[in-house]
Structure formats: structure tokens, C-alpha cells
Amino acid sequence: MDIAKVVVDVPVSATDALFDYHIPDHLKTVVKPGVRVVVPFGPRHIMGFVVDLTDDSDFDKLKPIQRVMDYEPILTPELLKLSKWLQHETLCFRISALQAMLPAVFKAKYEKEVWLLTEEDALPDNWQRVTQGREVIPFQDLQDAQIPDSQITKHIEVGDIELKYVVKGKNRVKTDTYVKLALSEPETLEKLDDISKQAKQQRQALMWLIDQEEPVRLKQLQQTLDVTRGPIKALEDKGFISLVQREIYRDPHGAEQQPSQSLPLTEQQQNVINPIMDNIEQSKHDVFLLHGVTGSGKTEIYLQSIEKVLAKGEEAIVLVPEIALTPQMVTRFKSRFGADVAVLHSGLSTGEKYDEWRKIHRREVKVVVGARSAIFAPFDRLGIIIIDEEHETTYKQEDYPKYHAREVAKYRGDYHQCPVVLGSATPTLESYARAQKGVYRLLELTERINQQALPDMEIVDMRKELEKGNRTMFSDALVDKMSERINRGEQVVLMLNRRGYASFVMCRECGETVQCEHCDISMTYHRTQHRLKCHYCNAERPMPDVCPNCESDAIRFFGTGTQKVEEALREQMDNARIIRMDVDTTSRKGAHERLLQQFADGEADILLGTQMIAKGLDFENVTLVGVIAADAMLHLPDFRAAEKSFQLLTQVSGRAGRHELPGEVVVQTYTPEHYTVEMAAAYDYQAFYLREMQVRKRFGYPPYYYLVLVNLSHSHHVKAVDASKRVAELLARELGDDAQLLGPSPSPMLRIKDRYRYQCMIKYRQRDDVESALSQLLNQFQKEMTQDDLQLTVDFEPYYFM
């Protein structure tokens, strides 16, 4: 086969096809599906992915592949196939789909290095002339010496060498110094007399090294024997030992964990795990919806299912929402499966992500715990996929490809014939409805472990507080209960529902608010820097002293930011020790973990934070949860507002009373009569589901209809309006009879970053009714998108409507 089908790195629809290239003879053994190549394209050379090999082409006179970029496939055949499916499902470019599956290192600028895994003399002469005693050599040196690609591939395949990508700049493969004997054991013993009897440390180090089978880390030697650098240097100078640089993995999660054993399951847990285990045993693919109240032991179900999968010699993917990917969560997996676990999340540096990916690619780990993109882990013997907190909206990617990890999981589960487990205390309506219809298999855990009761939820009507004359942001009930806990040495979690709230600046004289110059939104006041920031475009400016409109000095900030709550809290409870967690206090790397650790160590009484503290935390000593503004997001222009509020209230109350001590929750709200608040307080998921389904049915929203959102933006308002009309016309003409077109209408945030934004929403039941219309739309507007400033996106199953 001497023709390669290549997806080239040019994201415009005219090029979104496979291109045929001739494979020159010297690259025959190297070019395989899943490797990247450099190919001529017009006047340039560009990168492309080989996705297939073939003998025939409809074209004669094919151009040749210029060179290869990878010497082993970086994508499996399954993932290549999946990229095609993604392209079709999300209407993205194939190249975007392929790139979404790989760590950023493959997109970034990088250099290649060749690492010797064998003794130098095992390599042919032409290699030794290049290596010259080095264990790591720049790839360029091989090319300069004109070593053929086919030879490189061969040596990689037999394991003589390994090729590594080094991101240019800071992220290098990380190394450490190792010590090994330079001579054989008898030679060493023979020469031992060269070392003076006084040099005890040198002798001791040498004798210890003789007993080691492998080179050891210098640090380990120094620590074990308590020797300084001097004696080591002396041994090296005398030719007894050599020091070499070896690769080590960055370990973002620190030291070894205490091993943990599986717990004997409760009867409910046993009933729930049985069907999953059957699936694993029979290599069957079902989608399970594990609906379990908070603290019901869902994680233990995941752990024991994975154990079974590993025993079968297969692999597991566990998805966890980004903000729940706390050290606590990671520890639960690492302590059960030790070094078999890789962790992938956005907090890692490019280099760290690449390290973790490589462990998977080389099959050095069997379990991946990660955020959304971990769904693309390049395993080839997948035995289970678990999505914890399946209702989390972060599983949907907002950039191209706009995929939902749940759908990718189902694709991969079907491909590998293995179970997919979706877990949540508050499943999405979509998933629960599917379970009701029998599309998913419903598994329920209705009790907490040890029959611990779910914490009592008290609803406080803040309007009544105001009537009573309480003008603070804390109700009397909340303050009393907080003091009580602090006096008893227990801890409190306080959540400010920040969405929809912020501290904005307003003039009390004329009512002027300070808006961002580029976006339709009030700027947010940041007390520490005494500056105003826009949360959409990051624009900043100093806090004005006088109103820009009327020059009055009565300009103040309003609203409830976490900083402001913290101050109020300090005023009201002067003996309380408070840790605040929000975007400002957690922006530095590792800060998130450090704050949680401090709280776990009892260094604070109150953990105050935004949504980011609602999930996954499991602190023994927390007996009170307070929610400051439960309804803050009930009224957002989003048909999921009620569902999201219900989920958040349930999640955050689940943080209390998870262990011996009983828990309590205080929910402050201005709309206590709203069914969402009432039903969340009663922990009545069923009732909420039924009620909310009626609403969805009445207004024609998911799960009764599918949605697709067409967003467009332009820097000229008139052009944006004009384009929106033409988009709507095309859609009205081309959509199937059963699809409903709504719009065009201005987006709720009309302007962001100086761009005017419009949208059309389509409701449909059959994909056939929308697919060809949307493809045509993208094709027709392609030219305007590349040549004019128009941006147009199609978003299936949208989560973001602003």
C-alpha cells in the first residue's frame, strides 16, 4: 500500500476532506494510520494525520509525503474512527476532532529527543557516531546524520530507543540523577584498595551500590546512607561509579498513598453492583444510571467495579468534574490502585499532562481519573467507563468540537462492549427520562451509608428577616447555628451562589452603573486591588472616585461578592476563623488544594466559597451547611435554571453530616415557595423530576425535544443583524417539517468583547430534520467567515445560552 489518506491541518470546509499522498519507499515501514506527517499543500508544507492506507486513488500524480512527525501511532484505530463520528455528530472539522483527543503538547511547538534504552554498543555504527556516549540526543542530530526513518522506526519497535516530545520553553521531560557502578562487581571489589581506609563513606556507598540491581536515584543513596556529595564526587572521579540523567515522571499528586482495601458492601450497594459486574463478566455494553443520594457510597461501587475490570486485564476511565477533582478524590483511587492510576485535569502543566498521557499510551497505567478530555484516553482494552456527577455541565465542551463526554463514553462503551456507568445524586432530566424508558438501566441507592439521615434542611425566608429589621446578609437562624458549631469545635461550609450575583458599582445619586466598554455587563469590584474587572473579557480599570456620569462622590459597590460576605462574616462572628475559596483565592497553582487541606486539618471554622465547594468534599467535622442565596440563579434565562438550582442545593447539603455527627442545612432564599427550593429541601428528586418534566413538556424543551443553537457574531452591529436574518431565512427554507425555528434574536448578552451576538434556536425530534440544513448553512457562510469578520457556530445540545 503506497498511498496514505491524510487529514490536513487546515480548518476550512473546502479542505475538510481526505487528501491522498504518495508514500515514498523509504517511509513505507514508517507511515501508519495514527501518525502525523508533513505534506506539501499548495505552496506550503503542513501537518496532517494519516488516517488510512490504500492502494488506489482517484487521482494520478500524487505528491509525496515529505516526512513523518511520529514514529509510532499516537492515535489508535478506534480513536481515528471516533474522530469521524465526532465530526459528524458535532459538525466540526475532522482536524479539530483529532486534535481534541490529544494533549496540547502535540499542538504546541516542540522538539524531539531520542532516548537510548539500550547500551550504545548494541546500536549500529552509524548511530554510535551520533550518540557519542550520550543517553539523550536531539532528534535533529539523527536527521543531520541522515539516518533513515525506517531505521528509526525499527529501533523504536524493538525497544532500543524512545522518541520524546519536548515542549519548547519550560516544559521539558523531567529528569533526575541516578548512580550506577561503572565497573563490574568483581572489578569493583578488586579495585577497592584504591580507596583509602579512612574514606568510610566512599567504601560504604560502593558496597551498598553493589547490592543494587538497577541504577538508583542519587537522592535515595544519599538519604539511605546519609552521605554528602563529596564522597560521591570522589567515587565518580576515580571511575567507580557514573552518574546518569534519567527521566522521571512529574508527580503532581505527591507521595505514595496509604493502601486501601475494598469495603464489604451494604445490601443496597450489592444489589446495585451486581448488574454492573455481570456486564463486565459477559463483556456486554449497557448504560447504567446510578442514582444514589449523597454519601450513599457510589464511589465504592466505582472502585469495586474497576477492580473487577483490572482483574480481567482491562482498563478503566473515570470522569470527574474538574472542580471535584480534588486531592481527596484522587487519593481514593490512588490508594486502591496505586501506580496504576493516571490523573488528567486542567490544573496540570502541558508537560505534566503529556507525562500522564504517555503513561496511558505506553500501557503503564490501567486507570485514568480525569476531567472531560480524559474520555479520549488511548486505551485499547477498555473494560468500563464511569462518569461521576453525570449532571455536570462541564462534560460538554464549549469549543469545537462541541462534544458531550457522555455521548463519547457511549460510543466507546459500545465499541469495546463494556459498561458505561453514569452516577449522580441528581441525574439530568434527560438521563433519568432515558432510564424511565429503559434505554439506560436504572440503579438506585436510596440510603446513606450507616443509615445516616440526610441533613435537615431549614428554609429561611429572607423577606421576613428584613421585616424583622435584620439588614445583614445572614439570617438569625444561620448566625445562631454557626456560633453553636464553632463553640462545639465543629465546622461550617458556607456557600454563596455566585451566579447572577457580583459586586457591581452604582452611583446612588443618578443610578449610573459602571459597564464594561466592550461587553454588555456591569464590571465587578475587586476589593484587594481596588479595581473593576469585566468577567467576560478581563478588561480592568481603576475604581472611579466620582461618578463618571454626574460626578457625585456617592459611587459605591453593591451586590454580594465572596469578599464582601467574608467581611460581613468577620464583623458578625469575630471569633470565627474563615477560609475563603473563590476564583481569586484559588487562581495560583496548588492554592485550591492547600486551602482544602487547611480546612481538613481544622485550621478554620468556616469554609466560605462559591459553587466550587459544593462538590465531592467529604469532611468528617462539617455539621452545618449554609446557602446564602439559594435562588440566585433560578431566574437566569436558561431552561435548566430550576434543574441546576435543585442540583446545587442537593449537592451542597450533601457535604454535611457524612460521618458520625449529624448534619443540618440552612437555606436562605427570597422565593421559599418555589417548587425547586421546596423539593430540594425535602430531598424529593422524584417529585422534582415529575414537576419539571411537565414544564419541559409544556414549553417544548429537552428531554421532549432536542435543541440546537446557532450563534453568530460580528463586530459591526448592522452586519450581525443582516447575517442573522439570512441565517434564519436559510434555516426556515431548509429545515425539515417537524423542526421548529425560533429567532433570530439578540443573545441575552448582546455584546461581548466588542462583538454583537445573535442566535437562532431550533427544536427538533429527528436529526434528519436539521442535519442537512445545518451543513448547508456552514458551507454557505464559510466564505464570509474566512473573509469577513463573521463568526458562526452550531451547538447541538447547548448548555450555554447567554
Ligand SMILES: Nc1ncnc2c1ncn2[C@@H]1O[C@H](COP(=O)(O)OP(=O)(O)OP(=O)(O)O)[C@@H](O)[C@H]1O
Ligand atoms: N460499604 C461501605 N462500608 C463502609 N463505609 C462505606 C461503604 N461504602 C462507602 N463507605 C463510606 O461512606 C462514605 C460516603 O461514600 P461515598 O463518598 O462513596 O459516597 P458518594 O455516594 O460517592 O457521595 P457523594 O455523591 O456525596 O460524593 C465514604 O466515607 C465511604 O468511604
Ligand SMILES: [Zn+2]
Ligand atoms: Zn468586557
Ligand SMILES: [Zn+2]
Ligand atoms: Zn452619578
